[in-house]
Amino acid sequence: MRFITAGESHGPALTAIVEGVPAGVSVSERHINADLRRRQMGYGRGARQCIESDEVSITSGVRFGVTLGSPVTLVVRNRDAQNWADRMAPFGKPPASLKRETRPRPGHADLVGVLKVGGEDCRDVIERASARSTAALVAAAGIAREFLAAVGVNVFSYVTSIGSVSLDEDEPLLSAPDYKPLDIEVSDLRCPSLETTEAMKARIDEARAAGESLGGAFRVVATGLLPGLGGYATPSDRLSARIGGALFGIPSVKGVEFGLGFAAAGLPGSQVHDAITLERGRGFGRATNRAGGLEGGMTTGLPLVVTCAVKPIPTLMSPLDTIDLDTLESVEASCERSDVCAVPSAAVVAEAQMAFCLAEAYLSKFGRDDMASIRGAIAAYRRRLGTMSK
Numbered sequence: 127m128r129f130i131t132a133g134e135s136h137g138p139a140l141t142a143i144v145e146g147v148p149a150g151v152s153v154s155e156r157h158i159n160a161d162l163r164r165r166q167m168g169y170g171r172g173a174r175q176c177i178e179s180d181e182v183s184i185t186s187g188v189r190f191g192v193t194l195g196s197p198v199t200l201v202v203r204n205r206d207a208q209n210w211a212d213r214m215a216p217f218g219k220p221p222a223s224l225k226r227e228t229r230p231r232p233g234h235a236d237l238v239g240v241l242k243v244g245g246e247d248c249r250d251v252i253e254r255a256s257a258r259s260t261a262a263l264v265a266a267a268g269i270a271r272e273f274l275a276a277v278g279v280n281v282f283s284y285v286t287s288i289g290s291v292s293l294d295e296d297e298p299l300l301s302a303p304d305y306k307p308l309d310i311e312v313s314d315l316r317c318p319s320l321e322t323t324e325a326m327k328a329r330i331d332e333a334r335a336a337g338e339s340l341g342g343a344f345r346v347v348a349t350g351l352l353p354g355l356g357g358y359a360t361p362s363d364r365l366s367a368r369i370g371g372a373l374f375g376i377p378s379v380k381g382v383e384f385g386l387g388f389a390a391a392g393l394p395g396s397q398v399h400d401a402i403t404l405e406r407g408r409g410f411g412r413a414t415n416r417a418g419g420l421e422g423g424m425t426t427g428l429p430l431v432v433t434c435a436v437k438p439i440p441t442l443m444s445p446l447d448t449i450d451l452d453t454l455e456s457v458e459a460s461c462e463r464s465d466v467c468a469v470p471s472a473a474v475v476a477e478a479q480m481a482f483c484l485a486e487a488y489l490s491k492f493g494r495d496d497m498a499s500i501r502g503a504i505a506a507y508r509r510r511l512g513t514m515s516k
């Protein structure tokens with residue numbers, strides 16, 4: 127299952143095409159719209175989210191709520207486009223009132239994008255470098271999530287830190303994090319502790335008042351996985367490589383850890399690896415899940431637990447210095463409407479990226495044509511695993 131997205135941040139719409147979708151997957155617009163809403167939320171988001179109210183339109187590949195096996199096209203409209211019609215016109219001349227962006231923001235794609243593609247207006251880069259594109263990604267992943275739900279897999283996320291405020295957790299890796307989904311969803315920051323949520327909100331208020339921005343960390347978890355998804359034979363077969371690459375594809379994600387992650391480097395082997403167990407009738411298991419659900423590039427069957435670090439938002443209301451591309455003088459970087467913190471949104475985008483990787487891993491192991499055949503192949507695999515652990 128692959129996807130491509132297109133669309134500028136302030137153009138008329140974002141479009142995604144998902145191909146390689148099996149026939150027979152039930153799809154609900156309501157589920158996709160709920161994910162789009164979750165992506166928009168979060169304390170610290172800017173004024174743009176008051177304008178947008180993302181909803182998906184599906185224009186191909188689904189009939190009467192079920193996929194046909196043909197490419198699925200999804201469209202999310204940009205409501206803000208009406209305020210940018212003259213500045214984003216596909217044809218004609220730029221309006222006389224157009225102000226070019228010549229003061230690139232450190233930390234954003236502005237400067238390096240213009241060095242790469244040329245031009246005199248960072249706006250040409252900003253429009254696509256903007257994380258607005260992640261709305262299309264989340265919509266597209268709605269199809270992958272529906273497929274995963276049909277095979278018993280759930281993907282969720284929660285925020286573990288904002289700036290220096292961290293969630294206090296009891297060994298989240300030893301058992302799967304089993305927070306109540308509602309506790310995560312009712313938090314303004316996708317943090318399962320209300321007390322920590324309040325402390326995080328206060329930190330965001332401080333940052334906003336100081337003209338600052340914040341990053342943080344989140345965890346993305348998948349449950350219900352079969353063992354043996356992914357592969358060990360080539361680097362690109364390894365699910366760790368695919369998931370890592372996909373998560374690093376999210377703007378502002380600067381670190382990805384599987385299970386214990388970097389902490390494993392400082393511990394002896396006996397405190398890192400997960401002892402193998404066997405429960406008659408239930409099969410192989412593990413005493414712990416320090417690997418975070420992946421060994422040798424394949425799922426172990428335990429929850430997949432991945433932690434991501436997110437850097438602070440580049441646009442600062444108290445801007446850093448930059449160089450004006452017209453005058454080549456030192457000036458303050460441009461400071462436009464912006465989020466102060468978008469870690470909860472990035473977490474929902476990470477769910478989407480992980481869902482695509484897992485859906486593709488299931489399809490490459492169990493076939494791609496239709497859900498009935500895929501269910502049959504999964505049942506046969508489960509029988510084989512049962513025989514091996516008798």
Ligand SMILES: Cc1cc2nc3c(=O)[nH]c(=O)nc-3n(C[C@H](O)[C@H](O)[C@H](O)COP(=O)(O)O)c2cc1C
Pocket residue numbers: 172233234235255256257260376377378379437439440441463464465466468471472475
């Ligand atoms: C959901 C989301 C919202 C974001 N909102 C903003 C924003 O309002 N202003 C901003 O300067 N950067 C924002 N960013 C971060 C930039 O998109 C990102 O830093 C930039 O594209 C450069 O990519 P890099 O951080 O991977 O180097 C956001 C990122 C995400 C994931």
Ligand SMILES: C=C(O[C@@H]1CC(C(=O)O)=C[C@@H](OP(=O)(O)O)[C@H]1O)C(=O)O
Pocket residue numbers: 135172173174175178255256257258261377462463464465471
């Ligand atoms: C629009 C979204 O995020 C945007 C991501 C973004 C950036 O620079 O990455 C900059 C801001 O856009 P604008 O300049 O229009 O306010 C964010 O609002 C969204 O997530 O829906």
